[in-house]
Amino acid sequence: xxxxxxxxxxxxxxxxxxxxxxxxxxxxxxxxxxxxxxxxxxxxxxxxxxxxxxxxxxxxxxxxxxxxxxxxxxxxxxxxxxxxxxxxxxxxxxxxxxxxxxxxxxxxxxxxxxx
Amino acid sequence: xxxxxxxxxxxxxxxxxxxxxxxxxxxxxxxxxxxxxxxxxxxxxxxxxxxxxxxxxxxxxxxxxxxxxxxxxxxxxxxxxxxxxxxxxxxxxxxxxxxxxxxxxxxxxxx
Numbered sequence: 001x002x003x004x005x006x007x008x009x010x011x012x013x014x015x016x017x018x019x020x021x022x023x024x025x026x027x028x029x030x031x032x033x034x035x036x037x038x039x040x041x042x043x044x045x046x047x048x049x050x051x052x053x054x055x056x057x058x059x060x061x062x063x064x065x066x067x068x069x070x071x072x073x074x075x076x077x078x079x080x081x082x083x084x085x086x087x088x089x090x091x092x093x094x095x096x097x098x099x100x101x102x103x104x105x106x107x108x109x110x111x112x113x114x115x
Numbered sequence: 116x117x118x119x120x121x122x123x124x125x126x127x128x129x130x131x132x133x134x135x136x137x138x139x140x141x142x143x144x145x146x147x148x149x150x151x152x153x154x155x156x157x158x159x160x161x162x163x164x165x166x167x168x169x170x171x172x173x174x175x176x177x178x179x180x181x182x183x184x185x186x187x188x189x190x191x192x193x194x195x196x197x198x199x200x201x202x203x204x205x206x207x208x209x210x211x212x213x214x215x216x217x218x219x220x221x222x223x224x225x226x
Binding site: 090108 | 145146152156157158159160163199201205213214215216218221
């Protein structure tokens with residue numbers, strides 16, 4: 001199936017731990033993103049990579065570090081997890097053509113709960 | 116940055132009814148998309164519509180870029196239409212495909 005796939009789907013961890021979320025797309029897209037959705041369902045972009053290069057880095061704590069080994073993968077590593085990091089994290093991808101995104105596709109999300 | 120407001124915030128419909136969801140944005144855009152988040156959390160891209168009108172089955176969307184608003188029409192609503200509808204835009208001065216999302220319209224379609 002062509003898709004954006006994220007793992008894990010659920011992640012429950014204690015404060016202070018370090019965790020990673022993985023994302024892979026097989027759509028042939030060249031741009032990938034991480035979004036955070038809070039408990040009120042507000043979606044906000046965190047990072048964007050185009051062909052493995054970081055192009056958007058919103059005001060996100062340094063504890064969050066994205067890594068893109070190739071244009072089909074974008075992982076998110078979070079250090080020293082805090083209660084406020086609890087949220088649903090979405091990976092997405094698109095094709096960057098003429099300065100505009102096409103085929104914007106989201107993964108199914110990773111629900112992170114920090115206890 | 117660009118502001119995106121959606122209305123109404125909540126909407127309850129009887130199955131078969133029609134509805135209109137509105138998205139207002141504060142600046143000129145080169146990208147506007149509508150998404151549906153179903154009750155299981157999956158986000159589905161409905162329309163890419165920075166201007167003009169598009170239709171896909173029972174859904175259609177119109178964006179009047181000069182007046183900075185977009186409308187999403189749902190006709191003959193079904194229970195599977197329930198969920199949250201998001202409008203997302205990228206301003207002309209934005210870069211890197213940065214979409215700014217509105218706060219969404221929570222739709223519930225009842226039998």
